[in-house]
Amino acid sequence: MAATATMGMPLANRLGCKPNATSPSTRTLFGIQVTMSSSRWSRAVGSSAVMAAADVAVRRWEEKQQEEEWRSYLAPEKLEVLTQMEPWVEEHVLPLLKPVEAAWQPSDLLPDPAALGAEGFHVACLKLQEQAAAVPDLLLVCLVANMVTEEALPTYQSSLNRVEAVGDLTGADGTAWARWIRGWSAEENRHGDVLNRYMYLSGRFDMREVERTVHRLIRSGMAVDPPCSPYHAFVYTAFQERATAVAHGNTARLVGARGHGDAVLARVCGTVAADEKRHEAAYTRIVSKLFEADPDAGVRALAYMLRRGIAMPTSPISDGRHDDFYACVVSLAEQAGTYTVSDYCSIVEHLIREWRVEELAGGLSGEGRRARDYVCELPQKIRRMKEKAHDRAAKAQKKSISIPINWIFDRHVSVMLP
Ligand SMILES: [Fe+2]
Numbered sequence: 165m166a167a168t169a170t171m172g173m174p175l176a177n178r179l180g181c182k183p184n185a186t187s188p189s190t191r192t193l194f195g196i197q198v199t200m201s202s203s204r205w206s207r208a209v210g211s212s213a214v215m216a217a218a219d220v221a222v223r224r225w226e227e228k229q230q231e232e233e234w235r236s237y238l239a240p241e242k243l244e245v246l247t248q249m250e251p252w253v254e255e256h257v258l259p260l261l262k263p264v265e266a267a268w269q270p271s272d273l274l275p276d277p278a279a280l281g282a283e284g285f286h287v288a289c290l291k292l293q294e295q296a297a298a299v300p301d302l303l304l305v306c307l308v309a310n311m312v313t314e315e316a317l318p319t320y321q322s323s324l325n326r327v328e329a330v331g332d333l334t335g336a337d338g339t340a341w342a343r344w345i346r347g348w349s350a351e352e353n354r355h356g357d358v359l360n361r362y363m364y365l366s367g368r369f370d371m372r373e374v375e376r377t378v379h380r381l382i383r384s385g386m387a388v389d390p391p392c393s394p395y396h397a398f399v400y401t402a403f404q405e406r407a408t409a410v411a412h413g414n415t416a417r418l419v420g421a422r423g424h425g426d427a428v429l430a431r432v433c434g435t436v437a438a439d440e441k442r443h444e445a446a447y448t449r450i451v452s453k454l455f456e457a458d459p460d461a462g463v464r465a466l467a468y469m470l471r472r473g474i475a476m477p478t479s480p481i482s483d484g485r486h487d488d489f490y491a492c493v494v495s496l497a498e499q500a501g502t503y504t505v506s507d508y509c510s511i512v513e514h515l516i517r518e519w520r521v522e523e524l525a526g527g528l529s530g531e532g533r534r535a536r537d538y539v540c541e542l543p544q545k546i547r548r549m550k551e552k553a554h555d556r557a558a559k560a561q562k563k564s565i566s567i568p569i570n571w572i573f574d575r576h577v578s579v580m581l582p
């Protein structure tokens with residue numbers, strides 16, 4: 165995972181597409197039984213003080229419901245499904261890792277003094293810097309965002325190890341799940357390395373500032389919601405892996421020969437994107453299997469995650485001086501085309517097809533059916549929100565602002581903030 169830079173926050177959320185996490189239902193508030201959504205309830209109540217109190221009560225009620233929802237995934241019979249999947253993981257997931265001997269390494273993609281000798285290395289670095297000089301600042305900033313996301317890998321590996329029934333409890337467990345997590349982490353580790361090394365050699369980045377961003381990001385950590393349910397964790401990671409594949413792939417295309425002409429960087433990003441696709445295949449396959457075993461639990465977990473928006477793991481990213489720098493990074497990725505709302509929407513559509521969500525019928529509870537319908541309607545909802553946001557921005561005649569980015573020696577980039 166580790167993904168994108170791009171990342172984006174719940175881009176859909178940034179568009180205000182945050183769902184209404186609850187369905188209309190009967191609640192008892194202040195001793196009154198009501199059947200309606202929280203917003204209708206608030207409107208119905210009237211006075212602002214009472215409305216505020218009602219909102220707090222509704223929010224607490226919703227939070228309790230949500231916690232009960234994800235905690236139900238930690239029931240022994242649910243976790244047993246994962247344990248029973250061990251032989252299947254051995255046969256169908258572990259083979260998606262490349263043997264170390266066949267895997268690419270950063271040294272294969274960038275000038276290597278051991279292979280080129282001092283003179284050859286110097287010449288290759290000059291050539292690399294010449295090509296890198298053509299990449300526009302906007303893409304450089306998006307590249308840093310992608311790179312720091314990859315560099316925060318310790319956060320992602322430790323998150324997966326906290327997931328019930330699959331985590332690597334000793335750090336060297338022999339289970340298929342634990343071996344997958346370690347093998348996946350080892351492959352991911354090369355992503356940050358190769359991007360970091362390209363950036364260092366290119367001479368176009370203030371590496372100390374970039375390194376400080378990585379330092380802050382790993383220190384800040386990432387709170388995963390929910391924290392340890394395998395169903396939710398795998399839905400999140402499957403989405404993330406595809407999102408990163410899209411982001412690195414878009415970056416490769418934009419900086420490549422047909423874009424701005426840095427063939428080395430295009431190859432680096434393309435190679436990382438191909439890894440992400442292989443990882444995406446693994447996590448998507450795992451979630452398909454979970455859907456097969458328990459479609460109701462599968463679709464409810466998917467809806468749970470999408471209702472919150474799939475926040476990229478870099479949401480706490482900071483350059484050390486701008487508030488909500490993440491919003492800025494998300495907007496820049498949208499402007500550059502490295503990861504956009506349309507990409508987010510396409511990923512949702514892809515996963516709906518992949519997990520055959522529309523076809524789910526048998527074995528679904530009432531909540532499961534609501535979850536299925538919510539998920540299937542989401543892409544259209546995101547598109548509508550995007551259009552509305554676009555219209556609002558046009559009406560308000562919003563102008564972009566120019567901000568200095570320390571990753572690129574305080575050169576300014578223009579950004580249109582939401
Ligand atoms: Fe990844």
Ligand SMILES: [Fe+2]
Nearest residue numbers: 165166352355
């Ligand atoms: Fe990665």
